[in-house]
Amino acid sequence: MSADRERAVVDRVPTCTFAGGTTFAVEDPSTGEVLCEVGDATAQDAVAALDAAHEHQAEWAATAPRVRGEILRRAFELMNERAADLALLMTLEMGKPVAESKAEVTYAAEFFRWFAEEAVRIAGRWSTNPSGDGRLLTMRQPVGPCLLITPWNFPMAMGTRKIGPAIAAGCTMIVKPAQLTPLSMLMLADILREAGLPDGVLNVVPTSKAGDVTGPLFADPRLRKVSFTGSTPVGKKLMEQASQHLLRVSMELGGNAPFLVFADADLDAAVDQAVVAKMRNMGESCVAANRFHVHESVADEFAARLAERMAAMKVGRGTEDGVDVGPLISADQRDIVRGLVDDAVSKGAKVLTGGEDVGDRGYFYAPTVLANVPPDAELLRTEIFGPVAPVATFADDDEAVRTANDSEFGLVAYVFTRDLKRALSVAEALEVGMLGLNRGMVSNPAAPFGGVKESGFGREGGVEGIDEYLAVKYVAVDL
Numbered sequence: 121m122s123a124d125r126e127r128a129v130v131d132r133v134p135t136c137t138f139a140g141g142t143t144f145a146v147e148d149p150s151t152g153e154v155l156c157e158v159g160d161a162t163a164q165d166a167v168a169a170l171d172a173a174h175e176h177q178a179e180w181a182a183t184a185p186r187v188r189g190e191i192l193r194r195a196f197e198l199m200n201e202r203a204a205d206l207a208l209l210m211t212l213e214m215g216k217p218v219a220e221s222k223a224e225v226t227y228a229a230e231f232f233r234w235f236a237e238e239a240v241r242i243a244g245r246w247s248t249n250p251s252g253d254g255r256l257l258t259m260r261q262p263v264g265p266c267l268l269i270t271p272w273n274f275p276m277a278m279g280t281r282k283i284g285p286a287i288a289a290g291c292t293m294i295v296k297p298a299q300l301t302p303l304s305m306l307m308l309a310d311i312l313r314e315a316g317l318p319d320g321v322l323n324v325v326p327t328s329k330a331g332d333v334t335g336p337l338f339a340d341p342r343l344r345k346v347s348f349t350g351s352t353p354v355g356k357k358l359m360e361q362a363s364q365h366l367l368r369v370s371m372e373l374g375g376n377a378p379f380l381v382f383a384d385a386d387l388d389a390a391v392d393q394a395v396v397a398k399m400r401n402m403g404e405s406c407v408a409a410n411r412f413h414v415h416e417s418v419a420d421e422f423a424a425r426l427a428e429r430m431a432a433m434k435v436g437r438g439t440e441d442g443v444d445v446g447p448l449i450s451a452d453q454r455d456i457v458r459g460l461v462d463d464a465v466s467k468g469a470k471v472l473t474g475g476e477d478v479g480d481r482g483y484f485y486a487p488t489v490l491a492n493v494p495p496d497a498e499l500l501r502t503e504i505f506g507p508v509a510p511v512a513t514f515a516d517d518d519e520a521v522r523t524a525n526d527s528e529f530g531l532v533a534y535v536f537t538r539d540l541k542r543a544l545s546v547a548e549a550l551e552v553g554m555l556g557l558n559r560g561m562v563s564n565p566a567a568p569f570g571g572v573k574e575s576g577f578g579r580e581g582g583v584e585g586i587d588e589y590l591a592v593k594y595v596a597v598d599l
Contacts, residue, residue, distance in 0.1 A: 138162065196236065265292050268293055273405060372570055379533075449483065
């Protein structure tokens, strides 16, 4: 990829300006170099964004559902037309290989298409009062101005997954993208503007001071909902703030996904899908397989085959041909991953491949497989967010389920078995919001995404996704 092409894509981003005139730098994690400067929003700018959202809420809610849906449909088409540039931009600010970025653009655009179709399907009901002397009417209406807080790891898809249903439902928005990856969101907002979204409906406030910007919004009674994707500790703090005005809250938080391989599993499929579940996005995903629990009779073979596959993956800058694994998002994240591997090795885990930094610039870490991982290794209890696959063993089904559920998180699990009875019984027993049965990817715009326990609550995507942005009103009709 030429430097001129990269520069041209970055230069097309509307990097915005705010009253204070300050900016912050956006870095390329593969080089550590600055890509550009972005306007740095302040508390004053956040309140101005809420002013705009509040001012336009009634008019936007009254806009015909078909009109809202057509805006989303046009945005879907524009995203696909510009997929190459959007993917390159995402790779530059986040690091993932361009092929993965293209897949994310496709996935992200599908949320706009899905919710374009859901906009015209918002319905209530009409029924007879059980006593017969009246009727019960229910309607679903937009909750009002929303604060949408998106993470750095999927900077476009996490945006469309929240913005799509908000637009379809008739809600105005303030969007705070992650400080590390604001460019994709700014470009997305520009596409929506071109698709016909009126001014004031979507208001983007990139900032280097998240607490300063979101604090005044939580304190303002005009805000009616917050949707957050990020870590569980931050989610808990935001919930405390949301309690001031009893905001509607959606939380998609941390994960610690178990990947269970039973003795009867198709090992070819299990290894193939383990690579998908672990290495998508360099492992920087809340649904990444975090810990591999494998039946003791096949654990050695599984670990060896997985190590062979991961050792063959090419590490490098995401814009280069043939690269499978890009950099981690920051030096701090690489330090965390390295520390988790060192802790496991010090407690007896065996490195089958990887276990080291790669290169002399950027934030690269080698794809790593650890065997014989002991139960007290920290990376079995902590979300790794990196290209590290720890393999532990179990002896029977009860131990597999018990070990998988031994976590405060409950976002997703993966199960590999050819026994239908086992598959269904294990699926019922696992304490998660989603499950991949003999497959390593569960994300789908047509399906509800979300977890249980400390992985959060609420669902994004599917027919359930728009409900998060609608309030139910009941009308008692006297006949």
